[in-house]
Amino acid sequence: MTKNNNYKRLIFSFLAVALIAVPGVALAQTVPDAVKKDMLETGKKVYFKRCVWCHGIEGGGDGPSADRLFTRPRNFIQGTFKIRVTDSGELPMEVDLITTVKNGLQGSAMPAWGEFLSENEIISVVQFVKTLVQDRDFDDVEDEEVTIQDFGKNPWGTTGPYHLGIPQADIDTGKEIFLKNKCFECHGGEGRGDGNPTMKDDWGFPIVAADWQQCWNFRGARREPFDPFHIVRTISTGLNGTPMPSFVEQITVEDRWKIAAFVNSLCPRKKIDRLTNKPIPDFLIQSIYSEGPVSPKIDDPSWQSPDTDDRIVAFPEEIKDNPKRHHIAMAGQITRGKRNFDPKTDNLWVTTRWSAEEQAVYYLVEYHLRFLSQDPEYPDSVAIQWPAKLQDLFGAEKPYFIMGDSKKPVDIWKANFLAKDYSATNAPKPEGYQLDVSVEEMVGFGFDALQAKESEAKVQVVDSIYHQGRVKIMFRRDLKTDGEFDVQIPTETFIPVAFMQWAGRDKEKDENMAISTWYYTILKPALPDSLYYMPPIMAAIFVCFQGWMVWMTKRTRKMYDEGKVKRDEIPK
Numbered sequence: 001m002t003k004n005n006n007y008k009r010l011i012f013s014f015l016a017v018a019l020i021a022v023p024g025v026a027l028a029q030t031v032p033d034a035v036k037k038d039m040l041e042t043g044k045k046v047y048f049k050r051c052v053w054c055h056g057i058e059g060g061g062d063g064p065s066a067d068r069l070f071t072r073p074r075n076f077i078q079g080t081f082k083i084r085v086t087d088s089g090e091l092p093m094e095v096d097l098i099t100t101v102k103n104g105l106q107g108s109a110m111p112a113w114g115e116f117l118s119e120n121e122i123i124s125v126v127q128f129v130k131t132l133v134q135d136r137d138f139d140d141v142e143d144e145e146v147t148i149q150d151f152g153k154n155p156w157g158t159t160g161p162y163h164l165g166i167p168q169a170d171i172d173t174g175k176e177i178f179l180k181n182k183c184f185e186c187h188g189g190e191g192r193g194d195g196n197p198t199m200k201d202d203w204g205f206p207i208v209a210a211d212w213q214q215c216w217n218f219r220g221a222r223r224e225p226f227d228p229f230h231i232v233r234t235i236s237t238g239l240n241g242t243p244m245p246s247f248v249e250q251i252t253v254e255d256r257w258k259i260a261a262f263v264n265s266l267c268p269r270k271k272i273d274r275l276t277n278k279p280i281p282d283f284l285i286q287s288i289y290s291e292g293p294v295s296p297k298i299d300d301p302s303w304q305s306p307d308t309d310d311r312i313v314a315f316p317e318e319i320k321d322n323p324k325r326h327h328i329a330m331a332g333q334i335t336r337g338k339r340n341f342d343p344k345t346d347n348l349w350v351t352t353r354w355s356a357e358e359q360a361v362y363y364l365v366e367y368h369l370r371f372l373s374q375d376p377e378y379p380d381s382v383a384i385q386w387p388a389k390l391q392d393l394f395g396a397e398k399p400y401f402i403m404g405d406s407k408k409p410v411d412i413w414k415a416n417f418l419a420k421d422y423s424a425t426n427a428p429k430p431e432g433y434q435l436d437v438s439v440e441e442m443v444g445f446g447f448d449a450l451q452a453k454e455s456e457a458k459v460q461v462v463d464s465i466y467h468q469g470r471v472k473i474m475f476r477r478d479l480k481t482d483g484e485f486d487v488q489i490p491t492e493t494f495i496p497v498a499f500m501q502w503a504g505r506d507k508e509k510d511e512n513m514a515i516s517t518w519y520y521t522i523l524k525p526a527l528p529d530s531l532y533y534m535p536p537i538m539a540a541i542f543v544c545f546q547g548w549m550v551w552m553t554k555r556t557r558k559m560y561d562e563g564k565v566k567r568d569e570i571p572k
Contacts, residue, residue: 031145032138033094035130036123043128046121051129054109059132061203069109070342072205076129079136080202080240083220088238088246090146091136097126100220106277107210107217109342115275151232152253156261161226161269163313166261174262177255181247187212189428191266192469194370197424197505202241208344208370209244211469213307215267217346222277226267231260268307270327279309279347282326285497285521287352287361294355294362296462298472303364307349325349325366328499330514336402336447343514345369345501348382354479354491354523361489361523362462363475365499370469371424372433373504381502382473383414386487388443390495398496398518403444411487412450413459414440414500415473419466424505432467443485447511455483479523491523 047055054069056062059076066073074081083100084092101122102114113122130138137144158165178184188194191212201207210218219239221230235256238246251259270279295302305315305322315322328348345367354361365382373380387399388411397408404410419433439461441453458481463474479489489495499516502508 029145029147030093032091034139036127039120039124039127040131042121043124043126046117046125047128050113050117051125059129065109068342070344071108071207072201072203073109074241075203076132077134078202078241079133082239082241083233084237084240085148085151085233086146086237087149087248089240091133091138091144093146093148094126097129098122101126103220103222105219106222106225107214107219112222112277149233149236149248150253151229151236152257154229155254155257158228160224161312162228162264163226163269166265170258170261171265172262173255174258174260174265177251177259178262181250183259184428186243188370188469189430190468190470191263192368192370194469195428196243197371199243201243207242211368211370212263212266213268214347214368215264216270216272216277216279225272225277226264226269228257228260228264231263232256235259268309269312270307270309271312278329279327281329281519282324283519284494285326285328285350285352285519286323287354287363287521287523288321288323289524289526290353290355290357291526292355292357294353294358294360296362296474296476298364298463298465298474302353303351305351323351323353325351328516328519330367330499330501330516333402333511333513333515337511343501343508344503344506345514348499348501348516350499352521356526358478359480360476360478364472365475366470366472367501368469369466369471369503371505372419372422372466372471374418374422374424375504376418378504378507378509379416379418380471380504381414381416381500382471383412383500384475385413385444385498385500386411386489387496388485388487390487390490393496400446401498401518402515403447403450406445406449409485410444411485412440412442412444412500413475413477414442415461415464415475416440417464417473418504422466428468430468432465435464435466435473437461437464437473453483453485455486458483458486489523492525494520494522497521 052063053065054061054063054073055076056066061073061075063073079091081092081096081100082105084090084096086092086096100110102112104110104112117125156166156170184195186193186195186199186209188209193209193211195209199207199209215221216225218225218230218234220233221227224230234244235247235251236253238244247256272278273280301319302322304319305325307325307327310324326349328350330343330346330348332343347367349366351364351366352362363384365384367382369380385403387393388404388409393408399405399408399410403412415437417435417437419435422433439457439459441457441459442450443453444450458477460476461473462476465472481488496518497520498518501514502512
């Protein structure tokens, strides 16, 4: 390598950094950054301490943990990398690999190593990873010339969380481009990734399309999940090794920004935890008071509210008093039996109302699931778990969160369901699919001590639907029952509650499930009548008092001006 080539590499490395930081720089021909051989020994140590468990000894994506992970760890041998500023099929720039190692790939098992490794360790391990590429050569200047893409600039100049300032016309145009290019064939009719269940990566392993309505899971967008640039980059470069192609030839850069505006508009704005890059869960689920009966229909206006956090985007006036959708974090159960590291559902939304007239509570549980089961032996399921002996718990005491224990049992409401006339390969169905639902009521004294209740069923599923990759199940139960192990639900009390979910298509059953920790729910009381009549009364008294004070001031001044009262006679 000549001295001039070294300078050339240095210049283009700076150019690549500039392209990532401020997209819109002109295209440039360059070569990948050569391996820094003086850093290989350090990089090898880091790799075999941190990376080998997933990516394997030779970088084939076949480490001892690989079979438990979804998506599969990256195979480095062919030199195909997802996050790049270079054209489809080309090697990445070094800064691309450093960013991936530092920030991780959210929505996969690749963690953010920037939290644990020094800058030198990250750069060193990137050098070692380059040496694991067998089919290509980072040092081959002639054969591996690459093109740094032009991504244009954000035409609206918007900043995080990017929900304001983008014209609706551009969003609508983006949707038209989405339909024209048949993006729904993979991403589904409403972008939840439910379009194609048969996709595989370049190594033959199953893979799914991105869920556009959960942009915090987008690859390469860890620190800025709402930034449309990451969508533009993916449309432009594609994701090497996956079915996601580059659209740089089919869609102009201006139109790529418009489709990014559309995709970006689908993602609800949530407060993001900087450590996990996931929405911060709502640990208190508030059940809204209803004087009369609660509507048992999911599509009733009284149940309508967006997934968006109302602290970020104000709800429309007509639904501002509706119950909010509370975000619940889910994770694979890894403490009992067959460990499950890769549940496809990592969150739920829970909306709830209770009725004074009915003396009943309703919980609407919703979650994204790309494809449903069609196997009666493995139905899809979702469950709500309560302390069965709530009245016996003291203070913050709770049962074991995985189905209770021998001293503190749990009351489990479980809905099992299959969709009617459903096939995962069907075209998008705007009206959704009706569900055949059965309800199990169980008492848990521990994972190995689950019992079906012998008493008459109390829990109902009053409505349900599967619509464009989203499951919706509405539970109803009376607040008070006569069952020995039925939770008795009080008002104005913080009640522990947890959730479980099984994906039948992935053969999830028994301990193979996604589960939440304990949250709290509370049935908010009715507003007292005094709240309606006391404010006007207090306002009237205040106005009268103010009027009396003004009248007294004017009267005193008049008496002083007429000499009826001398200054030294005015009380002080």
